[in-house]
Amino acid sequence: MSVDWQEIEDWDRQYYLHNIFAKSEYPFTPVEKVDGNYIYLAGGTRLLDFQSQLISDSLGHRHPAPHRAIEEAMQRYGHVFFGMANEYRARAAKLLIEDVIGQAGDWASRVRFLASGTEAVENAITIARLYTGRPIVLTQAHSFHGLSNGPTMLRGYRGNISRGVDYADSYDVPGFSNSGIMPIPAPENASFSCTGQLPSLKATEDFIKSVGPKSIAAVMTEPMFGAAGLMPHPDYMRGLIEICRKYKILWIDDEVLCGFGRLGEWFGYQLDDNLYPDLMIVGKAINGCALPSGGVVLNTPIADFMESVRWWSGSTWDGHPLVCASIAGTLEYMLESNIVDLVKTKSLYLKNKLDLLKESHPCVGHIGGAGLYFAVDLVDANGEPIIKEDRDFTFNGDLSLSPNSIISAECAAHGVFLGGFVPNTVKCGPPFTITEQEIDQAMFAFDKALTKVEEKYHH
Ligand SMILES: Cc1ncc(COP(=O)(O)O)c(C=O)c1O
Structure with a gap:
């Protein structure tokens, strides 16, 4: 059946509520279909998806593992509410806790599956507060944990609006009280050199002491920042968790973006030896993004506590059978195909190519990352961020000036989908199904695009 794309554009422009772009800026980008590592636009253009959409579709598009599992489950299931068990919920939970996390340390004992990463973040915050009896949750500057009201308070990016004039003109969401969420500094990146404690950690510990540790339930972290594209300094996580342990503050590890192989380990926390979260949030790659999903994983003491009480909590979509089938199908596939080893191998190839680009392009500053997620910071001739707001940027000013635009x-002109949300940081996060030839194609396009940035900003 042929689609009338003009009609679709009219309806999309007239009836859909768009985000990120103002109406006058909105670029209608009609996708006809997606398949494997490619996005097919209406009109015939094919784009290599080098960002896995939102660093989310880790198995490429329409991978048979989740898709077959959903088809099979649909023969018997539609919806079953959380008060009744279904086969796939139990299967997915067992696979995640025992077979996947079990390989990465014996700390986790229960999971609850929810409809999105955001909802899992909300659940984790509630659980941390209930378990500790403490109100405050600490959040890192420039982090991202979702855009509903609870996660919205977990800054960096808050769902504010910009009139597109300048940075000072952005408009925060009215009505947010502090609601027990308090900021700590963002980590330094690996290029920061110092002896002794990192300044971000010193400031965090000072802040904890000033607030009073006994009122702090948890600190929430990202192993590598997703929206902001920032890989913390190698000393940061261990230092932060030592502070948490000292003050009996829980660690909520948000692995929505980094989990399931993205950083070359099953989970980002494994980049450090013997560091285990108290609560972990998962989503995105858990089912190749075949259906909306997320989950919160609990360590044994917290799980025992939550199971010992009646917890008045639930959502229509908890443990949805089709979602859980897609999770089970994906995890089985990832286990059978040793996905983490595959990522490690491809990571070396990609990193090597990025390092070569750095050698030939003065606009390439720091490259941070691991596995198949590398963030490339773009700098001016003095080595400073091109757009000065850098990671504080909230879609202000003329978008055409943004290096990422x-x-x-x-890149699109060369058949590659690549860019990022903050203006100076390009996020290379291809699907794990990427081939070396496709990495070469993406690097060819990136090379041309870096030259364009230099033509504009390096004279
Ligand atoms: C680290 C992190 N946490 C939470 C979320 C929110 O997840 P979702 O978009 O599934 O609601 C995201 C989404 O990008 C994320 O990157």
Whole structure:
């Protein structure tokens, strides 16, 4: 059946509530279909998806593992509410806790599956507060944990609006009280050199002491920042968790973006030896993004506590059979195909290519990352961020000046989907199904795009 794309554009422009772009800026980008590592636009353009959409579709598009599992489950299931068990919920929970996390340390004992990463973040915060009896949750500057009201308070990016004039003109969401969420500094990246405690950690510990540790339930972290594209300094996580342990503050590890192989380990917390979260949030790659999903994983003491009480909590979508089938199918596939080893191998190839680009492009500053997620910071001729707001940027000013707008336009002209949300940081996060030839194609396009950035900003 042929689609009338003009009619679709009219309806999309007239009836859909768009985000990120103002109406006058909105670029209608009609996708006809997706398959494997490619996005097919209406009109015939094919784009190599080098960002896995939102660093989310780790198995490429329409991977048979989740898709077959959903088809099979649909023969017997539609919806079953959380008060009744279904086969796939138990199967997915067992696979995640025993077979996947079990390989990465014996700390986790229960999971609850929810409809999104955001909802799992909300659940984790509630659980941490109930378990500790403490109100405050600490959140890192520039982090991202979702955009509903609870996670919205977990800054960096808050769902504010910009009139597109300048940075000072952005408008925060009215009505947010502090609601027990308090900021700590963002980590330094690996290029920061110092002896002794990192400044971010010193400031965090000072802040904890000033607030009073006995009122702090948890600190929430990202192993590598997703929206902001920031890999913390190698000393950061261990230092932060030592502080948490000292003050009996729980560690909520948000692995929505990094979990399931993205950083070359099953989970980002494994980048450090013998560091285990108290609560972990998962989503995105858990089912290749085949259906909306998320989950919160509990360590044994917290799980025992939550199971010992009646917890008045539930959502229509908890443990949905089709979602859980897609999770079970994906995890079985990832286990059978040794997905983590595959990521490690491809990571070396990609990192090597990025390092070569750095050698030939003065606009490439720090490259941070691991596995198949590398963030490339773009700098001016003095080595400073090109757009000064950098990771504080909230979609203000003329979008065509954003280095990432230049990158994504030039890459698209060479058949590659690549860019990022903050203006100076390009996020290379291809699907795990990427081939070396496709990495070469993406790097060819990136090379051309970096030249365009230099033409504009390096004279
Ligand atoms: C680290 C992190 N946490 C939470 C979320 C929110 O997850 P979802 O978009 O599934 O609601 C995201 C989404 O990008 C994320 O990257």
